[in-house]
Amino acid sequence: MTYEQLLDRAFSQLPGLSEEKVDFKIPQADVMIQGNKTMVRNIAQIADVARRSKEEIAKYLTKELAAPVTFDNQNLIVLTKIQSGTLNEKIKRFFELYIICKECHKPDTHVQMIDRGYTTIVCEACGAKYTVKNS
Numbered sequence: 001m002t003y004e005q006l007l008d009r010a011f012s013q014l015p016g017l018s019e020e021k022v023d024f025k026i027p028q029a030d031v032m033i034q035g036n037k038t039m040v041r042n043i044a045q046i047a048d049v050a051r052r053s054k055e056e057i058a059k060y061l062t063k064e065l066a067a068p069v070t071f072d073n074q075n076l077i078v079l080t081k082i083q084s085g086t087l088n089e090k091i092k093r094f095f096e097l098y099i100i101c102k103e104c105h106k107p108d109t110h111v112q113m114i115d116r117g118y119t120t121i122v123c124e125a126c127g128a129k130y131t132v133k134n135s
């Protein structure tokens with residue numbers, strides 16, 4: 001088998017997968033329920049991957065979970081009981097809405113402007129610009 005044939009075979013075994021989509025994984029929240037509070041112990045890491053501030057994620061979660069969110073050292077604390085699965089669904093949605101570019105699916109975006117309930121997102125990888133209605 002020639003090198004080209006080997007390449008063809010390698011690619012044919014990966015139908016429709018682009019490297020970027022495979023490489024980027026939405027981080028999982030490390031969730032711990034303590035009494036009536038829910039702690040996210042790796043919020044710093046999630047914020048780092050998202051390249052957004054912890055406060056921005058906290059603000060989003062406050063609205064989505066309809067519960068007050070605060071910080072205790074390195075932890076994000078939701079002042080109610082939230083199951084790990086529910087919290088991770090919200091984090092996933094946050095990434096899908098505000099972090100991952102709708103055009104090229106890379107997470108290299110930043111917020112350009114927040115105005116009247118809309119967030120304008122700009123992608124640094126492909127230059128796409130779009131607005132997302134804030135929840």
Ligand SMILES: [Zn+2]
Binds near residue numbers: 104106124128
């Ligand atoms: Zn893009």
